[in-house]
Amino acid sequence: xxxxxxxxxxxxxxxxxxxxxxxxxxxxxxxxxxxxxxxxxxxxxxxxxxxxxxxxxxxxxxxxxxxxxxxxxxxxxxxxxxxxxxxxxxxxxxxxxxxxxxxxxxxxxxxxxxxxxxxxxxxxxxxxxxxxxxxxxxxxxxxxxxxxxxxxxxxxxxxxxxxxxxxxxxxxxxxxxxxxxxxxxxxxxxxxxxxxxxxxxxxxxxxxxxxxxxxxxxxxxxxxxxxxxxxxxxxxxxxxxxxxxxxxxxxxxxxxxxxxxxxxxxxxxxxxxxxxxxx
Amino acid sequence: xxxxxxxxxxxxxxxxxxxxxxxxxxxxxxxxxxxxxxxxxxxxxxxxxxxxxxxxxxxxxxxxxxxxxxxxxxxxxxxxxxxxxxxxxxxxxxxxxxxxxxxxxxxxxxxxxxxxxxxxxxxxxxxxxxxxxxxxxxxxxxxxxxxxxxxxxxxxxxxxxxxxxxxxxxxxxxxxxxxxxxxxxxxxxxxxxxxxxxxxxxxxxxxxxxxxxxxxxxxxxxxxxxxxxxxxxxxxxxxxxxxxxxxxxxxxxxxxxxxxxxxxxxxxxxxxxxxxxxxxxxx
Amino acid sequence: xxxxxxxxxxxxxxxxxxxxxxxxxxxxxxxxxxxxxxxxxxxxxxxxxxxxxxxxxxxxxxxxxxxxxxxxxxxxxxxxxxxxxxxxxxxxxxxxxxxxxxxxxxxxxxxxxxxxxxxxxxxxxxxxxxxxxxxxxxxxxxxxxxxxxxxxxxxxxxxxxxxxxxxxxxxxxxxxxxxxxxxxxxxxxxxxxxxxxxxxxxxxxxxxxxxxxxxxxxxxxxxxxxxxxxxxxxxxxxxxxxxxxxxxxxxxxxxxxxxxxxxxxxxxxxxxxxxxxxxxxxxx
Numbered sequence: 109x110x111x112x113x114x115x116x117x118x119x120x121x122x123x124x125x126x127x128x129x130x131x132x133x134x135x136x137x138x139x140x141x142x143x144x145x146x147x148x149x150x151x152x153x154x155x156x157x158x159x160x161x162x163x164x165x166x167x168x169x170x171x172x173x174x175x176x177x178x179x180x181x182x183x184x185x186x187x188x189x190x191x192x193x194x195x196x197x198x199x200x201x202x203x204x205x206x207x208x209x210x211x212x213x214x215x216x217x218x219x220x221x222x223x224x225x226x227x228x229x230x231x232x233x234x235x236x237x238x239x240x241x242x243x244x245x246x247x248x249x250x251x252x253x254x255x256x257x258x259x260x261x262x263x264x265x266x267x268x269x270x271x272x273x274x275x276x277x278x279x280x281x282x283x284x285x286x287x288x289x290x291x292x293x294x295x296x297x298x299x300x301x302x303x304x305x306x307x308x309x310x311x312x313x314x315x316x317x318x319x320x321x322x323x324x325x326x327x328x329x330x331x332x333x334x335x336x337x338x339x340x341x342x343x344x345x346x347x348x349x350x351x352x353x354x355x356x357x358x359x360x361x362x363x364x365x366x367x368x369x370x371x372x373x374x375x376x377x378x379x380x381x382x383x384x385x386x387x
Numbered sequence: 388x389x390x391x392x393x394x395x396x397x398x399x400x401x402x403x404x405x406x407x408x409x410x411x412x413x414x415x416x417x418x419x420x421x422x423x424x425x426x427x428x429x430x431x432x433x434x435x436x437x438x439x440x441x442x443x444x445x446x447x448x449x450x451x452x453x454x455x456x457x458x459x460x461x462x463x464x465x466x467x468x469x470x471x472x473x474x475x476x477x478x479x480x481x482x483x484x485x486x487x488x489x490x491x492x493x494x495x496x497x498x499x500x501x502x503x504x505x506x507x508x509x510x511x512x513x514x515x516x517x518x519x520x521x522x523x524x525x526x527x528x529x530x531x532x533x534x535x536x537x538x539x540x541x542x543x544x545x546x547x548x549x550x551x552x553x554x555x556x557x558x559x560x561x562x563x564x565x566x567x568x569x570x571x572x573x574x575x576x577x578x579x580x581x582x583x584x585x586x587x588x589x590x591x592x593x594x595x596x597x598x599x600x601x602x603x604x605x606x607x608x609x610x611x612x613x614x615x616x617x618x619x620x621x622x623x624x625x626x627x628x629x630x631x632x633x634x635x636x637x638x639x640x641x642x643x644x645x646x647x648x649x650x651x652x653x654x655x656x657x658x659x660x661x662x663x664x665x666x667x668x669x670x
Numbered sequence: 671x672x673x674x675x676x677x678x679x680x681x682x683x684x685x686x687x688x689x690x691x692x693x694x695x696x697x698x699x700x701x702x703x704x705x706x707x708x709x710x711x712x713x714x715x716x717x718x719x720x721x722x723x724x725x726x727x728x729x730x731x732x733x734x735x736x737x738x739x740x741x742x743x744x745x746x747x748x749x750x751x752x753x754x755x756x757x758x759x760x761x762x763x764x765x766x767x768x769x770x771x772x773x774x775x776x777x778x779x780x781x782x783x784x785x786x787x788x789x790x791x792x793x794x795x796x797x798x799x800x801x802x803x804x805x806x807x808x809x810x811x812x813x814x815x816x817x818x819x820x821x822x823x824x825x826x827x828x829x830x831x832x833x834x835x836x837x838x839x840x841x842x843x844x845x846x847x848x849x850x851x852x853x854x855x856x857x858x859x860x861x862x863x864x865x866x867x868x869x870x871x872x873x874x875x876x877x878x879x880x881x882x883x884x885x886x887x888x889x890x891x892x893x894x895x896x897x898x899x900x901x902x903x904x905x906x907x908x909x910x911x912x913x914x915x916x917x918x919x920x921x922x923x924x925x926x927x928x929x930x931x932x933x934x935x936x937x938x939x940x941x942x943x944x945x946x947x948x949x950x951x952x953x954x
Contacts (some may be wrong), residue, residue, distance in 0.1 A: 304714035311923070337925065568760065570786050575786070
């Protein structure tokens with residue numbers, strides 16, 4: 109299936125044998141059961157699956173964001189230029205997140221602090237990662253970042269608060285924050301779910317542009333096959349905590365090998381089928 | 388139509404809740420034992436009996452909790468006081484429930500009337516309610532039913548506020564909209580859809596109300612209002628014993644005090660368990 | 671005469687933010703739904719499509735304009751007459767779990783419309799019909815004893831459908847009935863809805879934001895934008911030759927699951943892409 113393995117020049121994130129076990133009152137749930145992922149430089153790797161397949165748990169496991177009742181195991185979670193994330197102490201992981209890995213969550217309003225101005229959130233982010241910047245410098249950086257994510261009037265947004273933003277704007281701000289410290293890897297968990305379709309197209313265009321222009325890498329988790337088909341280069345299909353199929357998007361989405369992938373793709377309404385169902 | 392009823396049996400739910408909340412279970416057992424013992428006896432001594440030759444004895448083999456200034460047995464009196472204290476507290480809470488819930492429902496309609504009710508409530512709660520209770524009971528000539536009235540007056544506004552906040556959010560819920568779309572009448576909306584969904588918080592509030600009523604009741608009788616001698620009540624026992632505290636005769640006031648403490652603790656624990664149960668049964 | 675006739679519907683809500691402009695959710699909406707057909711109403715958030723879905727059922731009152739079902743103006747009915755009329759018009763909601771009373775068993779939920787509208791039926795007859803309705807939507811009879819929280823999202827939505835059809839309505843509003851469901855479940859529910867429509871001759875008003883879904887299920891599509899219907903056309907025509915610029919924008923924003931069909935998003939002047947770039951306080 110992968111006779112033409114895309115020989116990416118450099119692997120930025122290499123995950124092997126990742127498992128997540130979650131202890132619940134009713135016993136241990138094996139949420140992620142041994143998955144391998146590799147994200148190359150300048151590449152968007154899509155992770156797709158339905159709710160409960162473990163895709164969100166996977167990225168939370170990589171980021172070290174799981175609650176204490178979850179146990180993460182892996183042969184390795186290697187981040188280029190840093191080392192093994194699994195053996196990185198919790199305290200240091202805080203610096204990895206933000207500086208080396210930028211995270212974009214599904215709900216932008218959950219990522220923004222409602223009581224700080226947007227400007228202050230840029231400033232806090234830089235302070236938290238030990239960057240010594242004056243308020244003025246911080247604002248200049250923030251201004252440039254917002255400009256870079258297509259916000260027309262950055263000054264207004266910087267002085268405002270999260271609740272004054274529309275969903276699409278808030279997600280742009282989150283993306284700007286996530287890329288401020290120039291992490292080489294971005295991880296996005298359903299970044300456009302809940303946004304309007306026209307806004308989704310704009311946000312995804314923005315994200316893929318950011319990845320391409322700066323030669324960053326991205327792990328993109330979504331349930332939306334359209335987003336994967338249009339923006340990712342390679343895709344991993346997850347079911348019940350395991351990878352059932354992986355490969356280049358052109359291969360997997362056009363000629364799926366696994367039965368589950370076929371079922372997923374066939375449940376997206378296609379143009380040709382128009383009115384066949386209802387007659 | 389057995390299969391149109393609620394699924395899990397009530398006994399099963401109760402048993403599981405009891406297992407998960409040992410504090411509440413213990414509290415419940417304590418209250419039941421106390422109530423039964425105070426109602427049915429037997430007590431080692433009559434609570435009205437006095438014995439001048441045996442006054443102010445410290446706890447010993449014959450008087451487990453010691454004796455008070457008139458030689459009365461503190462243990463018997465503490466148990467016996469539960470009869471009047473708990474029944475007045477329960478009655479007060481029940482009256483507050485019966486009046487507060489319908490008023491709360493009335494206060495959660497959209498009209499201007501509901502706004503007025505809320506404002507009246509604010510004004511009413513600005514009163515120092517303990518003093519109001521004190522005045523009511525004293526002016527009525529120490530009638531016990533006035534104690535019940537005083538307790539319910541304190542708690543009716545709490546029920547109203549609780550109901551109002553719950554109902555206002557439930558009214559916006561999808562299933563209420565679905566019921567409206569189905570053609571449900573207002574009584575049906577209230578009794579089939581609203582009340583079953585607020586019943587849990589009402590029960591929690593009732594348990595807390597009983598705990599609060601016990602404290603109010605004890606405060607009143609501590610101040611010499613309401614339950615009067617020779618009927619024993621925890622508040623008046625604490626007052627009688629308070630003077631002896633300085634001379635080291637701690638047991639006269641301490642044991643009824645502990646009784647109040649344990650009852651309040653028990654009802655709070657029960658409230659916690661009900662609250663937990665209610666929150667989880669949605670899942 | 672069409673089954674459902676909406677004429678010049680206007681609805682304005684007070685602003686949620688203090689001092690903000692009122693939200694003009696419906697600005698002169700007119701539409702027709704014929705018996706047995708599916709009219710899709712597509713639009714993005716703030717287009718007024720959900721308000722329209724509720725106004726059609728008179729779950730909210732219009733500022734002006736009229737809604738007629740079977741030629742009867744819903745605003746002319748007394749509260750009692752309106753309640754009786756509700757047997758003919760039903761709704762399936764976006765949030766399957768939230769739309770079911772968590773304290774009622776599935777059987778009681780599905781039985782409720784019959785208890786309201788068919789006081790002539792005995793409890794045995796109601797029970798039989800509840801079981802039939804549950805089987806009709808692909809659930810087994812013993813689901814009746816369970817609580818909503820014990821079912822999966824797809825099963826909950828099947829219950830929502832059973833409740834909507836048990837009073838044998840002529841018209842059902844489907845308010846984003848599949849958008850909170852997983853892809854494979856979504857396809858099953860859509861197939862179920864189509865099947866039920868054929869069997870019972872129902873008319874649907876299908877409110878949605880998703881072009882992919884609407885394309886599959888509707889006979890005609892009405893495109894809503896900022897409280898107005900900008901274009902109504904038979905489904906095939908709308909996809910082949912969209913007339914309004916906003917429709918073209920919506921179509922260009924679709925992301926095909928086939929990587930060979932590359933999309934090229936075209937923004938449209940004055941649309942959400944511009945609103946999106948202005949702080950919410952300035953929108954209007």
